[in-house]
Amino acid sequence: xxxxxxxxxxxxxxxxxxxxxxxxxxxxxxxxxxxxxxxxxxxxxxxxxxxxxxxxxxxxxxxxxxxxxxxxxxxxxxxxxxxxxxxxxxxxxxxxxxxxxxxxxxxxxxxxxxx
Amino acid sequence: xxxxxxxxxxxxxxxxxxxxxxxxxxxxxxxxxxxxxxxxxxxxxxxxxxxxxxxxxxxxxxxxxxxxxxxxxxxxxxxxxxxxxxxxxxxxxxxxxxxxxxxxxxxxxxxxxx
Numbered sequence: 451x452x453x454x455x456x457x458x459x460x461x462x463x464x465x466x467x468x469x470x471x472x473x474x475x476x477x478x479x480x481x482x483x484x485x486x487x488x489x490x491x492x493x494x495x496x497x498x499x500x501x502x503x504x505x506x507x508x509x510x511x512x513x514x515x516x517x518x519x520x521x522x523x524x525x526x527x528x529x530x531x532x533x534x535x536x537x538x539x540x541x542x543x544x545x546x547x548x549x550x551x552x553x554x555x556x557x558x559x560x561x562x563x564x565x
Numbered sequence: 566x567x568x569x570x571x572x573x574x575x576x577x578x579x580x581x582x583x584x585x586x587x588x589x590x591x592x593x594x595x596x597x598x599x600x601x602x603x604x605x606x607x608x609x610x611x612x613x614x615x616x617x618x619x620x621x622x623x624x625x626x627x628x629x630x631x632x633x634x635x636x637x638x639x640x641x642x643x644x645x646x647x648x649x650x651x652x653x654x655x656x657x658x659x660x661x662x663x664x665x666x667x668x669x670x671x672x673x674x675x676x677x678x679x
Contacts, residue, residue, distance in 0.1 A: 452608065454608075490674075491672075492670070492672045493609070493654065495667070538606075540609070542608075542667075553599060554656075554667055556601075556608035556609045558607065559606075561606075
């Protein structure tokens, strides 16, 4: 157990709909990262937040947005869903700079299926 | 310059054999090189990691070899077991603006035959 939690575990929805994925980082971690992993594909970095502020953006579509709240949990919002958005979405967290480790810890993922 | 190139894409090894996965990078500012193991349907989990001031790190059957001058690092799995069958990702980390930027390789799917 990495200490990173993600909900829901599975999500099935229809094209055109909007969903919200939730992530709680490990206790003490300030950074949250979101990744998309399509079937048999690598990890596509979407976006990173650090202590509530957006720090880096990857290949995130304009239909997708994220935020990190004061309690450090994060939500990834996916709208106008398309079939191609079906994937595993992972959240990861890491400690602040200067901590003993800069390891990134991954959550169990949310499997999104768009029908 | 931010890429991490990983090879091979897939690997089949006999039980008891040695599995070797290679990664190469360009940016000399990377300062941390972890390897992650991912089983189907699960999140990647840290396997072993190395910093560039060390040429080798060993943990059980897993060894990272690091060649700073060549900007390459590799994962060696000794005495490979069927339970090692998984996808392996290398990564390189850049410390910037008080946080860490991770660049992942494309992954290697390892299958160990019983």
